[in-house]
Amino acid sequence: MAGAVSWKQLLINALESNSNLKHSSFLQLATVGSNGRPANRTVVFRGFLDDTHKIQINTDSRSRKVFHLGIEDLRHCPFGEICWYFTDTWEQFRINGKIDIIDDTVLDPIKLQQRDKAWFASSLKSKLQYLGPKPGIPCFSEEPPPQQFSLDPSTGPVSAFCLLVLDPDQVDYVNLKTNDRLAFTSQTSVNGEKCWNTERINP
Amino acid sequence: MAGAVSWKQLLINALESNSNLKHSSFLQLATVGSNGRPANRTVVFRGFLDDTHKIQINTDSRSRKVFHLGIEDLRHCPFGEICWYFTDTWEQFRINGKIDIIDDTVLDPIKLQQRDKAWFASSLKSKLQYLGPKPGIPCFSEEPPPQQFSLDPSTGPVSAFCLLVLDPDQVDYVNLKTNDRLAFTSQTSVNGEKCWNTERINP
Incomplete structure (x- = not known):
């Protein structure tokens, strides 16, 4: 019976049922630091990549290792586990998989296009955060950062x-x-496609 | 200025301000599995240990590695990072530290007393979960598990x-x-006491 519903559909349903809450798109992403210790932070779900099961998250590549999602850490251990608790419907999703980093050093044109698409899908407010002062660096002045940056909406x-x-491999x-x-749990078939097995578990 | 407020006080304030929400005591705990991958799950805050800064969490030592908080994983890498987002006040705490496992194999009488205290502080419903079927094992029957277990409230x-x-060392x-x-960030002084330094950071 359980095999009939995919985790992606359950997640889409949960997002729909909790959509009245601003924080319903907030999830916790765990990674392993280059010191071997776990790291965990709240990030925003930016949708699935096209029509795949892959989950998109935006981050600032300048982020300091200790307090942000460290890109350097991810290069060291490219795995992540999402923990996503929906406070209205009391549903939890744990999604484990490999994380692909698509920054401005990537050469693959398809990946660069995905990055462009994610940029243009971001709000102006989100975009401006990437122009602000370097994140995670102590600020010594009490002055607020300059709020006015010019940003041409057509710029990449x-x-x-x-x-x-x-790219999830177990949920x-x-x-x-x-x-x-x-x-x-997923298995990759001979033609490289992922197939998902569903098992009912005693909670 | 910031140095005046401890993170513990900020956390106590956040718990107080969000106490109308059932999920305000829910936090996400990241650890590293013995396979080197991150793991992340929602757990319940069970208060500070006595008058220390140490954070208490209860778990089931039978939990299966992949889908639960795996005690075996913790023995392999005894560090954790809590990510705790308060949905009403929009505050996030990330708390990194070493985790001490206090199960029934521990010999230290003080630690065993702490475990007893945590047990007696638990609700009957919580306690009964530790008597139920082994967690994380597939259930092959559609039958609900037996609900009636007898539990003497005076039993440990x-x-x-x-x-x-x-035991947090950075927040x-x-x-x-x-x-x-x-x-x-904490430093341990010569007499073994932790002192905390506070730094203001550019968000």
Whole structure:
């Protein structure tokens, strides 16, 4: 029975049911630092990549290792686990997979196009954050940073803008209202396509 | 200026301000699996250990590695990073530190007392979860698990009950409403006491 519903559909349903809450698109992304310790931070879900199961997140490539999502850390250990708890429907998704870093050093034209698309899909306010003072660096002045940057809406991504694409290979779903729990694991077939197996788990 | 407020006080204030929300005590705990990949899950804050800065979390020592907080993983890499986002006040705490596992194999009488205390502080409903079927194991039957277990309230912790104590050594605080950001880092003095330094950071 459980095999009938994909985790992507469950996630789309959860986003829909919790869409009245601003924080419903906020998730926690865990990675491993180059010191071998875990790191964890809230990031914003930026949709699936085209019609795939891959999850898009934007980040600032200037971010300091200790307190932000460290791109250098990700190069060291390219895996992440999302923990996404929906506060209205009491559903939790844990999504583990490999993260692809698409910054301005990438050469693949298709990936650069994906980065462009993610940039143009961002709000002006989001975009301006990539023009602000270097993030994660102590500010010694009490002065607020200059708020007015000019930004031509037709200009492509600034160099600090980085798209992360998490390609899930296992997903754990739990609904605390119904006590339903499903484990989704993927296998890659001979033609390179991912197929998902669903297993019902005792919560 | 910032040095005047401790992160513990900020956290106590956030818990107070968000106490109308059931999920305000829910946080995401990241660890590193024995496969070197990050793991992340929602757990419940069980208060500070006595009058220290240490954070208490309860878990089930039978939990399966892949989908639960794996005790074996923690033995392999005893560090964790909490990411705790308060949805009403838009505050995020990231708390990194070493995790002490206090299960029924521990010999230290003080630690065993802490575990007893955590057990007796738990609700009957919480306690009963440690008596239920082994968590994380696929259930092949559609039958609900037996709901009636007898549990003498004066009996100490069952063997599956495990107390985790996270001893923070750095905390990153950000308030998305005010754009305040503070980095707290600890140093251990010669007498073994932790002192905290506060630094204001550009968010």
